[in-house]
Amino acid sequence: MDTITTKEFRAFPGVEDWRPRATGALAVFRTGSFATGAQLFGAIAELADAAGHHPDVDVRYATVRVRLVTHSAGGLTAKDAAMASRISEAARELDIPAETERMQELMLAISTPDPDTLLPFWKAVTGFDEVAEGTLLDADGRGPLIWFQPVDRPLRGKSHLDVNAPRDVIEQRLEAALAAGGMIADDSHAPKWWTLADADGHKVDLCPWRGPA
Known part of the structure; x- marks a missing residue:
């Protein structure tokens, strides 16, 4: 089908x-x-x-x-x-x-210049299946997703959490996170996603769900 x-x-x-x-x-x-x-x-x-x-x-x-x-x-x-x-x-x-x-999915994003090299290791240690190119998921459908984010060079913070949810939920979370003391670390990709940071600099990406038209 x-x-x-x-x-x-x-x-x-x-x-x-x-x-x-x-x-x-x-x-x-x-x-x-x-x-x-x-x-x-x-x-x-x-x-x-x-x-x-x-x-x-x-x-x-x-x-x-x-x-x-x-x-x-x-x-x-x-x-x-x-x-x-x-x-x-x-x-x-x-x-x-x-x-x-209440809909959302958590995803661990691993930034690397070479996803093909790292993915087999993470697949082995977690027992997850590759459900899409560069994306691992528990065979039973439980989270979090593990996504290997291709980058041109290693980032200072090589991994971070992604919170994926419908756009209206993400916009509510963005407002709530800023009110709770968070800050916008990078909004250059908005409205595709916002990178927030807590007071100690730990980062989270808020990502509205999107897919192919």
């Missing part, structure tokens, strides 16, 4: 609760209790078995986090969009709201 772009995914009806990106389409549902979360999981399991297409589901006390991706195609497909719509419909029937402001 052919993959689709994030823009094509968003064009499908009924996927407003979902945020697509390279590692799949994500949704978070605010269940409020473990029992309600179990109900939603049961509904998702029935839909997944009927379609022969199974998402990653993380059930917590008050939330259910779902990630859809077609592993055999190496990305998002129309099957993911169709399943996303059905899952959102099941959540509405159970009166469970989506909570898009």
Whole structure:
């Protein structure tokens, strides 16, 4: 099955609760209790078995986090969009709201002039799989991502955290971080990303989710 772009995914009806990106389409549902979360999981399991297409589901006390991706195609497909719509419909029937402001992924960015040399070491010590060129992820879909950032020369700080989330979430985090004593270390790439620093100079990149059109 052919993959689709994030823009094509968003064009499908009924996927407003979902945020697509390279590692799949994500949704978070605010269940409020473990029992309600179990109900939603049961509904998702029935839909997944009927379609022969199974998402990653993380059930917590008050939330259910779902990630859809077609592993055999190496990305998002129309099957993911169709399943996303059905899952959102099941959540509405159970009166469970989506909570898009809680979506995020952490990524450890390793800056290096030679990613091909470093990646095998990190793959070996973590046991992660290479899910895209220069990007490692736990085979079970748990984070953080490890991304090897190509640079022309070694940086003074060779690794830093990336916080990836929808743009509205990132903008809220940016405002909150500055109010909490952080500072903008580099905004030359904004609005693609902002580099912030704490009072001791430790850096974090705030990166809005984006993908191919």
